[in-house]
Amino acid sequence: MQETWIMMDVKNSRQITTTAPDAYDDDGRAKRTGNLKSAVAHIITAIIGSGVLSLAWSIAQLGWIGGPLALLCCAIATYISSIILSDCYRSPDPVTGKRNYSYIDAVRVNLGMKRTYVAGFLQFLSLYVTSIAYVITTGTSLRYFFR
Known part of the structure; x- marks a missing residue:
């Protein structure tokens, strides 16, 4: 897979199309920079x-x-x-294995689908509780700020 870049030649008012062969990683996703x-x-x-x-x-x-x-x-x-x-970044081999793009992917590959649901629930619960704590802290801070 190659990325196509379209550039504009201002002097001659025409488009130039080039490809960047190093724009993609070994798994077809955009290369990290x-x-x-x-x-x-x-x-x-x-x-x-x-x-x-x-x-x-x-x-x-x-x-x-x-x-x-x-x-x-x-x-x-x-x-x-x-x-x-x-x-757990690459599974099963840390050097040549398939890349796991998220925490849930790593849990699914290493622990199975049943534990993936448990981990996903706990991850979203943690996000929800943290969001509530931030809202309460922000409200408390604003109350003291406007006093």
């Missing part, structure tokens, strides 16, 4: 953002020993989860 620098930037943004926001709260609620310990436990759980998820 990310690199190591963009991946590191996303990881740092996610980790530092959540860490900075939760550090003060966890220390205020749990103290100087319990707060950092709770954050360390959450960091370990996140690290283990990310390793497991990255191992």
Whole structure:
């Protein structure tokens, strides 16, 4: 599969059609353009953002020993989860296997359809509950803002 690019030659007022052979990956989908620098930037943004926001709260609620310990436990759980998820990126072989494009695809390939429904339900439940928490937090923040 090749991607066709249509460009306009402004000088002669005509269209130029070219194909980009490297526009698609080995499975026919558009090739990814990310690199190591963009991946590191996303990881740092996610980790530092959540860490900075939760550090003060966890220390205020749990103290100087319990707060950092709770954050360390959450960091370990996140690290283990990310390793497991990255191992499920391609199945059954992590190098040459079929690519799983979503979390649900990885669950379906590795655990079967019955557990896919359970995982999908839990994933949507988590999204729903998180959305409710964001709405409540936003409402509370706006109430204090307008006082």
